[in-house]
Amino acid sequence: MSLAEWLQYLEGLHPQVIDLGLERVAQVRAVLLPNIHTPVILVGGTNGKGSTCAYLEAMLSAAGYRTGLYTSPHLLRYNERVRIAQIEVEDVALCAAFAAIEAARGEISLSYFEFGTLAAMWLFEQAAVDIAILEVGLGGRLDAVNVFDASCAVITSIDIDHTEYLGTTREQIGREKAGIFRAGHPAICGDIAPPKVLQEVSQRLGALWRAIGEDYRYQSHATSWDYHGAVTYLNLPLPVMRGDYQLSNAATAIAALENLAPGFVVPEIAIRQGLQHAQVPGRFQMLPGLPQRILDVAHNPHGAQALASNLAKAPVAGKTFAVFAMLADKDIAGVVAAMRDVVDVWLVAGLDMPRGASAAVLRQVLTEAGVAQLKILDSVPAAWTLACEQAQENDRICVFGSFYTVAAILQLISG
Structure with a gap:
C-alpha cells in the first residue's frame, strides 16, 4: 500500500481515536521490539513540547549525534512526525514500518497514534540512531510513548486541557504527566509553579528531580540570554523561534542535556548552534x-x-x-x-x-x-x-x- 492508503487503513482500524492504555501497545512492542538499544528522551507537558523537542534535536545534532525525533500532530504531511538525522522519513520507510507492525500485532487492535509510535521507534532502531526524542501525545502515564523507558523525562508545563481524559485540576493532570518519570533517571520540570504532585511522584519513584527556578534558571537581556544550571552559559543567542516562553523551553532542553548519561557530551558551541537552527512551524x-x-x-x-x-x-x-x-x-x-x-x-x-x-x-x-x-x-x-x-x-x-x-x-x- 502507499502511505496514503496505509494512513486511511489505520484511521479505520481501531474503534476509538483516543484509547489511553499501555497493555495492547506493550504486547505488540514485545514482539516487534523485544530489546530497545536506543536511549530515549520523553517530552510531555501541556504547551512547549514541540519546541523543546526541536531544541533537543538541534543541539544534539550539532554535537554530532544521530537523532531520531517523533512528534505529533503534523501540519501538512504525516512524514513531519518522524525525523532521522533531522530529515523527514520517506514514504517507503514509513510503509515498511507499518507493514512490520501489521505482521507483529496479530489480532491486537491498535489506534492510529499507537501504530505511529511503534513505527517511529522501529525506524529509529533500524537506523541505529544515537538517541530518540519522543513527544508525548496526550497525558503521559497511559500515552503510547510511555511503553518505552525514558533515560530522561521532561515536563514543559502543566495547564488545564484534555479534561475528559486527564482530570479537571492541575494536580490531577500533573499526576498523569508524571507517569513518564523513571527511577534513577532525570525528571526535568520546566513549569515555574508546578503542581506538587510532580515532585511527589518523582521522589516516590526515585527519579532525579530537576526544576526550573530551583536547579536551573535563565536570565534574558535585550539581545542575548544567560543559562545557569550545573554549568553557566553567558550571552547565548536568542532562539530563532520568537516569544519569551521560548527561553523557558530552551533552558529546559539544556537542563535535560546536562543531566543525560555521562556518555552524552553537548558542548556550548552545539547549544549555540541549536538555538540558531531549531524551528517548528506554527509556533509564533x-x-x-x-x-x-x-x-x-x-x-x-x-x-x-x-x-x-x-x-x-x-x-x-x-x-x-x-x-x-x-x-x-x-x-x-x-x-x-x-x-x-x-x-x-x-x-x-x-x-x-x-x-x-x-x-x-x-x-x-x-x-x-x-x-x-x-x-x-x-x-x-x-x-x-x-x-x-x-x-x-x-x-x-x-x-x-x-x-x-x-x-x-x-x-x-x-x-
Missing part, C-alpha cells in the same frame, strides 16, 4: 512581508495567554485581525478571554471535521465575551483571504486556535 511563525502575518497553534488558554503576551509586547500601529477556528472540545471561552484585548477584528470560521466547533458556536462565545467586531466566513481559507484583503501594511494578521487552523493556511500559501 512570522511570514515574510507586510502586513505582519503570524501563525500560532495556540489552542488552550495557556497557549493563548503566551500568544497574547507576545502580541502585546510588539504592538503595531494599525489593527490586529484574527483568523480564528477551534475544536469543540477545547476551552473556547478561555482562549477568547486571553486574546480579546489584543485583537481588533475577528474573522471566524468553523472547522469542518467531527471535533470541529461550528462558526455559530464560536460566534456565541465571542458575543458573550463582548466582542463586537466579528465576521463569520465559510472556511478558514476564506477568513484568511478576507483578512489579506482588508489589512493595511501597518496592520497585522494572526492565525490561531488549532493545529488545523494553521495547517489550512500553510496548505493555502504553499499552493
Whole structure:
C-alpha cells in the first residue's frame, strides 16, 4: 500500500481515536521490539513540547549525534512526525514500518497514534540512531510513548486541557504527566509553579528531580540570554523561534542535556548552534512581508495567554485581525478571554471535521465575551483571504486556535 492508503487503513482500524492504555501497545512492542538499544528522551507537558523537542534535536545534532525525533500532530504531511538525522522519513520507510507492525500485532487492535509510535521507534532502531526524542501525545502515564523507558523525562508545563481524559485540576493532570518519570533517571520540570504532585511522584519513584527556578534558571537581556544550571552559559543567542516562553523551553532542553548519561557530551558551541537552527512551524511563525502575518497553534488558554503576551509586547500601529477556528472540545471561552484585548477584528470560521466547533458556536462565545467586531466566513481559507484583503501594511494578521487552523493556511500559501 502507499502511505496514503496505509494512513486511511489505520484511521479505520481501531474503534476509538483516543484509547489511553499501555497493555495492547506493550504486547505488540514485545514482539516487534523485544530489546530497545536506543536511549530515549520523553517530552510531555501541556504547551512547549514541540519546541523543546526541536531544541533537543538541534543541539544534539550539532554535537554530532544521530537523532531520531517523533512528534505529533503534523501540519501538512504525516512524514513531519518522524525525523532521522533531522530529515523527514520517506514514504517507503514509513510503509515498511507499518507493514512490520501489521505482521507483529496479530489480532491486537491498535489506534492510529499507537501504530505511529511503534513505527517511529522501529525506524529509529533500524537506523541505529544515537538517541530518540519522543513527544508525548496526550497525558503521559497511559500515552503510547510511555511503553518505552525514558533515560530522561521532561515536563514543559502543566495547564488545564484534555479534561475528559486527564482530570479537571492541575494536580490531577500533573499526576498523569508524571507517569513518564523513571527511577534513577532525570525528571526535568520546566513549569515555574508546578503542581506538587510532580515532585511527589518523582521522589516516590526515585527519579532525579530537576526544576526550573530551583536547579536551573535563565536570565534574558535585550539581545542575548544567560543559562545557569550545573554549568553557566553567558550571552547565548536568542532562539530563532520568537516569544519569551521560548527561553523557558530552551533552558529546559539544556537542563535535560546536562543531566543525560555521562556518555552524552553537548558542548556550548552545539547549544549555540541549536538555538540558531531549531524551528517548528506554527509556533509564533512570522511570514515574510507586510502586513505582519503570524501563525500560532495556540489552542488552550495557556497557549493563548503566551500568544497574547507576545502580541502585546510588539504592538503595531494599525489593527490586529484574527483568523480564528477551534475544536469543540477545547476551552473556547478561555482562549477568547486571553486574546480579546489584543485583537481588533475577528474573522471566524468553523472547522469542518467531527471535533470541529461550528462558526455559530464560536460566534456565541465571542458575543458573550463582548466582542463586537466579528465576521463569520465559510472556511478558514476564506477568513484568511478576507483578512489579506482588508489589512493595511501597518496592520497585522494572526492565525490561531488549532493545529488545523494553521495547517489550512500553510496548505493555502504553499499552493
